Amino acid sequence: MVRSTGAYALTPPPPRPSGRTSLLDRASLADAFEAACLVRCIRAEEVRQPTTLVAEFSSEAAATRLAELLARLGTPARSERVTAGVRRRYELHRLHVAEPGQPVVLSMGWRQGRTALLDPAAVGASAPRHARRQALAAAAWRAALLAAGRHVRTTILGVRIRDTELAAVLVRSANLLGSAASVAPRSGCLLVTVPGGPDRERVLRRSAERFPLAT
Template sequence: MVWSTGAYAFTRPPLRPSGRANLLDRTSLADAFEAACLIRCIQVEGVRQPATLVAEFSSEAAATRLAELLVRLGMPARPERITAGVRRRYELHRLHLTDPGQPAVLSMGWRQGRTALLDPAAIGASAPRNARRQALAAAAWRAALLAAGRHVRTTILGVRIRDTELAAVLVRGAQVLGSPASVAPRSGCLLVTVPGGPDKDRILRRSAQPTALVS
């Protein structure tokens, strides 16, 4: 095995408090929610991992995106690349935090973002609140398309995940973005899909670029 380590050299910014107890401000929420979705895409229940390891991806793009988000949240991570395999070589991209365990801000971002998307009372809310939900929906799909197993066909766009809560967030997120979605069990995972054509194009377009949350 070949081990390659390095560090992301960014300035650590302070977290931006919202002024309300246990709530993140709109910018920190967007970053923390997307980071939490990236991690949930690859979590496997019952698998023990080093205390400082926050995530391990087969996708370099997913690892790079999570590293960017952690930096913005004031938690820069140390990257580690592992080349493994005998007949078939492959790479794993790990991110390690200085402090053990998953930071509380990621759990907070997940809970707050999930509530904002799934809360039925949000239907018909103000334009800023709807725009905030659309940005969170796009963040969830951006994470899934980067980190989850993609299942792309002419007739569907799908992602394979194991987390049932994330599946619910993706289905609701697709609806918020204007596309129908469904979830079906598969061997060892769940397959979340949207139809091909305009619905698939809409999800890909809306999730391609981060959108700032509005007040």
């Protein structure tokens, strides 16, 4: 059973101009890529049927962060809190947009950001381009730590996801942030892990930073 307990609204700042429609500018790319990673943390593929629902999180922090990103991208979302379950009650946090359909900016941000991180041609690129990839790497892990299922042990930091492409992005992102990462299959999901100690602390610290986007 699901019961709505009301909606909470966020006042969006003025939308950031995105310039060309086929290629996001650097600041918009970081926001769109992080937003796309948040959505991919909770489902294995994009929603195809027409719907105003963008995402449904068990974490209020993840929903709030996605709402902030969408507002900055000029696609404000309505936030809704609902309760679910019968014997064991829990809350869900949903984000809806005005028009049915996944915001196009998320698909653009995912494709452009994924290419920037995984394209072999990017290895050994200029310092500004490397700094830009680090900003995207931090955004990917920030999203995963907010929205994916946490798997924390004294020896590792891990997140559970179902999206194989996101798993590859997280492994590459950890490497760009100076840490090692690996992927292992688990029942119904993939477990992406970073070793404990300096590697884990580096990912946690750098994913909490807001990297400047080099020009």
